[in-house]
Amino acid sequence: MADDPEWTLSAGPWxxxxxxxxxxxxxxxxxxxxxxxxxxLWGYSGTANKKxxxxxxxxxxxxRIRDCKYxxxxxxxxxxxxxxxxxxxxxxxxxxxxxxxEHDGATARFRTRIRADDHSGYPFDLDVxxxxxxxxxxxxxxxxxxxxxxxxxxxxxxxxxxxLAGGGRVDDVTLRSPAAHVVEFDGLLPTGRVAEVxxxxxxxAPRRVGATRFNHCFTGLGREADGFARVRVDDIEVWMDRxxxxxxxxxxxxxxxxxxxxxxxxxxxxxxxxxxxxxxGLRVLGPGEAMTGTWGVGLRP
Numbered sequence: 646m647a648d649d650p651e652w653t654l655s656a657g658p659w660x661x662x663x664x665x666x667x668x669x670x671x672x673x674x675x676x677x678x679x680x681x682x683x684x685x686l687w688g689y690s691g692t693a694n695k696k697x698x699x700x701x702x703x704x705x706x707x708x709r710i711r712d713c714k715y716x717x718x719x720x721x722x723x724x725x726x727x728x729x730x731x732x733x734x735x736x737x738x739x740x741x742x743x744x745x746x747e748h749d750g751a752t753a754r755f756r757t758r759i760r761a762d763d764h765s766g767y768p769f770d771l772d773v774x775x776x777x778x779x780x781x782x783x784x785x786x787x788x789x790x791x792x793x794x795x796x797x798x799x800x801x802x803x804x805x806x807x808x809l810a811g812g813g814r815v816d817d818v819t820l821r822s823p824a825a826h827v828v829e830f831d832g833l834l835p836t837g838r839v840a841e842v843x844x845x846x847x848x849x850a851p852r853r854v855g856a857t858r859f860n861h862c863f864t865g866l867g868r869e870a871d872g873f874a875r876v877r878v879d880d881i882e883v884w885m886d887r888x889x890x891x892x893x894x895x896x897x898x899x900x901x902x903x904x905x906x907x908x909x910x911x912x913x914x915x916x917x918x919x920x921x922x923x924x925x926g927l928r929v930l931g932p933g934e935a936m937t938g939t940w941g942v943g944l945r946p
Contacts, residue, residue, distance in 0.1 A: 649666055649691055649692050650664060650665055651690060652664065652665075654748065654750070654753060655750070655751065656750070656751035656780065657781060659676075659779045661777060661779055661784055662690070663753045664692075665744050665746045666743050666744075667692075667702055667739065667741060667742065667743075667744070668702045668739070668744045668757070668775050669695075669702065669740070670686070670777065670804075671688050671690065671699070671700050672684070672686065673685045673686040673783075674686075674688075685783075685809060685942065685944075686806050686809055686907075686942065696900055697895075697900045697903070697909070698805040698909070700806060701736065702775065703911075703913075704773060704790070704801075704802050704803075705737050705738075705739075705767065705769075705771065705801065705802070706734075706799075706801040706803075706920060707737070707803025707893075708736070708803065708862065708893070708913065708917030708918060708919075709733040709734065709833060710734040710918055710920050710921065711733060711918050711921055712732055713725065713726050715920035716921075723766050724766035725765055730899070731834075734766075738763075739757065739759075739773070742757060744775075745757065751778055751779040752777065753777045754774070754775070756775070757773050758772055759771040759773065761794060769792070769794055769798035770793040770794035770798070771790055771791065771792060771794075771930075772790065772791045775787070775789075776788075780941075780943070783941055783943020784941055784942055785940075785941035786804065786939065786940055786941060787938070787939040788938055789935055789937045790802070790930070790935060791930075791934070791935040792930035792934050792935070793933075794932060798929070799920055799929055800927075800936070801914050801926065801928065802913070803912060804911060804913075804940060806909070806910060806911070807897075807907035807910075808878045808881050809907050810878070810908060811879055813906060814905055814906070815854050815897075815905040816853075816855055816856065817853070817854075818853070818854055818878050818879050818908070819851050819853055819854075819877075820848045820851065820854050820877070820878055820908070821848055821850070821875075821876070822848040822849065822876050823866050823868070823874050824849070824863030824864065824865055824867075825842055825849070825864075826839050826840065826842055826863065826864045827840055827842045827861050827862065828863070828864065828891075828916050828925070830860075834917070835917055837922060842863065846861060846863075849867065854896075854908070857896070858896055859895055859896045859908070860893075860895050860896070861894055861895075862891055862892075862916050863891065863892050866885070866889075866891075866892065873885060873886060876892060876910045877945060878908055881942065881943070881944060882943060883912065883942045884940060884941050885938075885939075885940045888914055888938030889912040889914055889938055889940060890926055891915060891916050892910060892913060893909065893910075893913060894909065894910060894911075912938070912940040913926075914936075914938055
C-alpha cells in the first residue's frame with residue numbers, strides 16, 4: 646500500500662523487512678541455499694496485521710506510565726491514555742508516526758522530530774535517528790536521540806521484537822536470560838521494588854521454558870567479555886549494549902490464539918514506569934545532549 650510502505654533489506658542469507666511507519670522492524674528471516682526459508686522473528690506485513698507490538702519502536706518511553714501521570718522538574722504532566730489493558734500511557738507515541746527515511750541494500754535509516762507541542766503531557770523537543778543494518782551474523786539496530794530544546798527532557802527507549810519459537814510454541818524452547826533481578830509488579834505495574842529474580846523466573850542457567858509465563862521487566866543483566874548482554878532462545882540470540890540495562894520478556898498471553906507463539910525480548914534503556922521511578926534508568930538529557938543504544942538479533946556462532 647502506498648501509505649504503508651515496506652522495504653526489504655538483504656545481505657548474504659539474511660532478509661529483513663522494515664517500514665517508515667513507526668520505523669518498524671516487520672520481518673527477519675534466513676534464506677540459505679538448499680534450505681527452506683526460516684523466520685527468525687515473528688513478523689507481519691501491513692500495519693493492520695500487527696499484533697502485540699510486533700517490531701515496534703518504543704519512544705520516548707517504553708512500558709507503561711501509571712495512570713498517565715508523572716512529574717518532572719517540579720511540574721505535573723498528564724499523558725493521553727493509550728493502554729488497552731488499563732488507565733495508563735504505554736510505549737510512547739512514535740509507533741504510528743511515519744518517519745522520514747531511506748534504504749540501500751542492507752541498511753535503512755529513519756529520522757523524526759518530537760516537538761514540544763506535538764503531544765499533550767510531553768512538552769519536549771527531541772531529534773531521533775534510527776538505523777537497521779544486516780550483518781553476516783544477523784541484524785543490528787542503533788538509535789541516537791538529541792535534546793533539541795532549551796531545557797532538560799526525560800527520555801527512555803525500547804524495542805519489541807518477538808523471537809519465533811521452534812515448533813511454534815514457546816513452551817518447547819530452551820531459554821537463557823542473564824538477569825539477576827526483576828522489577829516487582831502488582832498486575833501490569835511495578836510496586837516500586839526491585840527484587841532478586843525468583844527461582845521460577847531464573848534462567849541464568851539454560852533450561853526449557855515449559856509452562857513459565859513471562860510479562861516481566863528484568864535488570865541486573867550479566868554481560869560477556871565484549872560488554873553485551875545476551876538473551877538466547879535455542880540458537881537465536883538478542884544482544885544489547887550497555888545502553889540497555891533492562892529487558893522485558895513476554896510470552897504473549899494476551900494475544901488470544903497467538904499466545905505463546907513467540908517470545909518477546911524487549912531491550913529497554915529504562916524500566917517500566919521509569920518516569921515515576923527515575924532511578925530505574927530514566928535519562929534526563931540537557932539541551933544539546935544526546936544518547937545512543939545498539940541492540941541486535943542473530944544466530945549463535
